[in-house]
Amino acid sequence: STSASTTAIAASSTSTSATNEPGSGSGEIYTHNLPDLGDSISSGYINEWVVDIGDYVEENQVLAVIDTDKVSVEINSPVSGTVVKKYKTEQGDKVNVKEPLVDIELGAASATQKQQHSPPTQQQPLQ
Numbered sequence: 001s002t003s004a005s006t007t008a009i010a011a012s013s014t015s016t017s018a019t020n021e022p023g024s025g026s027g028e029i030y031t032h033n034l035p036d037l038g039d040s041i042s043s044g045y046i047n048e049w050v051v052d053i054g055d056y057v058e059e060n061q062v063l064a065v066i067d068t069d070k071v072s073v074e075i076n077s078p079v080s081g082t083v084v085k086k087y088k089t090e091q092g093d094k095v096n097v098k099e100p101l102v103d104i105e106l107g108a109a110s111a112t113q114k115q116q117h118s119p120p121t122q123q124q125p126l127q
Helices: 002-013 111-117
Strands: 029-033 043-049 062-067 072-076 081-086 094-096 100-106
Touching: 062 100
Parallel strands: none
Antiparallel strands: 029 100, 043 062, 043 094, 062 072, 081 100
């Protein structure tokens, strides 16, 4: 039945640790490998890193732009969490399909990470 497969997907996407302490993610690290880029493309080159180590990323947020012989491809994050490692750091670095690209610590952003994205001086007056 389709409800069983939907339940399994939902359960697997929420399997992170329930002990999130302030300022820390679940501690579980997700390694995102370079996905398949299309027919007969086995590698690409770092064009641009859109995120840095320590940045909090949302699911589907662009992590990097990879150039191939044929196209430039935006690589999106499959998970939400904090970037803890980039395997290829320099523009022009070669990365092969299925090779590790980035490590993301799963979990919600801490209060300090959220504050970095919205300065307190941007408060709207009440009307």
